[in-house]
Amino acid sequence: MIRIPRMRTGASTGAEVAAEDWLQALRASAGIAVPLGLLVLILCVILGAAKGIQYTLDAISYGSIFALLAMGLALLFGVMGLMNFAYGELIMAGAYTMYFTRSWGWLGMIVITIVVVTILSLLMELLAFRPLRRASPVTLLITSFAVSYALQELAWTDVLGLSHRFNATIGTGPQKGVQPYPWLTHQFSISGVLISKLEIAIWIVTLVILLAMTFLLRRTTLGIQLRASTEDFRMAQLVGVRANWVISAAFGITGLIAGVASLLYIFRNGQVAPDIGQGPLFIAFVGGVIGGLGSLSGAALGGFVLGVVINILNASLPFKLHSYALLFAFVAVIAIVVFQPEGLITVRGGALLRVWRRFRKPVTEGAPA
């Protein structure tokens, strides 16, 4: 069953709609803020205040990237039933674009990376997934593997001869780097807590994208068409939603998100390699499942939480235990898929909304005449 952010039913006036939107946003942020607050508290108790806060901030910036990726995956899954394993290669493409444009100044680099990744995403849809739209999910999955594999091989073998063109050697060695900008990654201290501008940028960018996505999905025609298609693709087509347009748009949006995510990811760890997309894809995928791939907010939340948890585990657990942690994480994944297939973290609305409505409307008005 596929769920999307729930449709409003009771609201009638514009003000009411806006207020409910805010409430929903409040609910979602409370869902993140409460566990995070607890986490900060625990870490502060164990490690001391400054270090605890720093760990958390670091984990948040790491988790934010996976929130973006998981949301991109969930969007495609919802609209097309496609579990896109070629998504990691969008990050890889972004990484290489950054590598080639590293001397073009940061603005040029950012713009071109986002444009290239978005175009690649649209091309993927046009060449590989459009002809297979009616195919079974399994065929789609295998197709996405094939696309992923082809793109990776392209990067390994350097078929396009990019290395001559850009006077660099790609493919021959796996470790290529994008030099971090010192002004971006330089850490400065706020009363003992080390923060870099990059981390702040990651939080802001993630927040902006999440808000923009919320706005897009709730307020624009395209967004409503997308949500309708997520819920029931065939029905949406019957009432006049153009399939090509919606699916292209979904791929475009996910490409945009992947472009931004690859920028943030590569700025953060600097490494460029043909298989660089696999790790983040895996985490985003599992996180999306935990959160529920059927819902965009759930998937984003799942990716975020998993990213945060992994970051903290990496930082705090001894190596041996950390390696078995993955094993237990996947036992948990099986349990979730079997017992809670819609995701662990469902943003349950309703209760708060009802309280608010009661508060808003006089009791007599609601009573039957």
Added chain:
Amino acid sequence: MNVSLRKTWESLARRVWPPLFLAAFVVVTWALIDRFGGVVYTEIAVKMFIMLIIVLGLQVFSGNSGVLSFGHVAFMAVGAYMSALLTIPTAIKTFTYLSMPHFLKSWIFPAQLNALEGTLAGAGFATVLALLTAAPIVRLTGVAAGIATLAILVIVHEFDYQTSAVTRGTSTQIGVPTTTTLLSVVAWALIFIGVAFAFQQSRFGLRLRASRENERAARSVGVRVPIERAIAWTISGFIVGVAGAQYAHAFGGTFGPDDFFFNNGLNIVLLTIAMLVLGGMTSVTGAVVGCYFVTIIFEGFRRWEINGLGGVTPPAGTSNFVLAFVLLVTLVARPGGITRGKEVPWPTDWRLPRRPTPQRPALLARFRGTAAANEPAASAETAPTD
């Protein structure tokens, strides 16, 4: 001759025709490789037949139930490790597995099985794993099943990787007897072609296929879908376990955890699934055709890459890229797979003009009585009202 008797004979012959045809195909391949193939082609053929066994195992489960599985390679890992552990000579085992816990030492160290016993034992342990994991898997379909089976694969891989006391971790195995021959893998492949067909035609297979076509309709006539799936899952666990055991004793007897996982792009996990989907999931013919098709394309380009042809040598990695490209094009051109999920047709049917194929496979006709389950509104109109 009695007409009805002849018809009986023909129907019987038609029934056993596809497995016999495929078996003949495999035997011819074996004879050709055995006669003309050198060391290189023999090794490629051994690899291909091990893949074929895995694909057949996948076909038994995924092909008949329609449930995708990434997890079968985990059975392969179990089969490989157990078979190796039980066949390595005791003298070597005692100093390569020093830190093995005592409850395993006590029965693994003295064990010295021969090749066949080792294979069966390894496959047996894989079957046990399949039985243990059946409970969650059989309740899932679609992407959820894909994720859960993937989780099984990751769990087994992590275990192999981390528990170096039992698996030697990333170090290579020492002293694994290299008993796998072309003949042994061909023999197993032939057996499993038969098994896959027998299962497909058996009542279990029929019920499972019915649930694949329409789960609700199948349930409504009393098919216990989870149980049927569990049966197929266990059988396929055994088949893939045999493949793992054969793999352990081939190629110099060196293998590690990463042989049974996604390593670098296309690999044993995805390659076998790709073979099955490419050939046509729902038929055993599809499994065989897909396996041959992928191997020939990949190895063909690989030979070209290594040896060159007419002075032209493509850059390294071309075979991988071509394979991905061919996969993509084939899937786009024939989403149902090369065979479109059909078995090899009876020879006299080959030249018949192509009849318009019905939209739904004929299997549904057997459950036409329950079509009502899908269309409650229609059934309400036609149902007798007394």
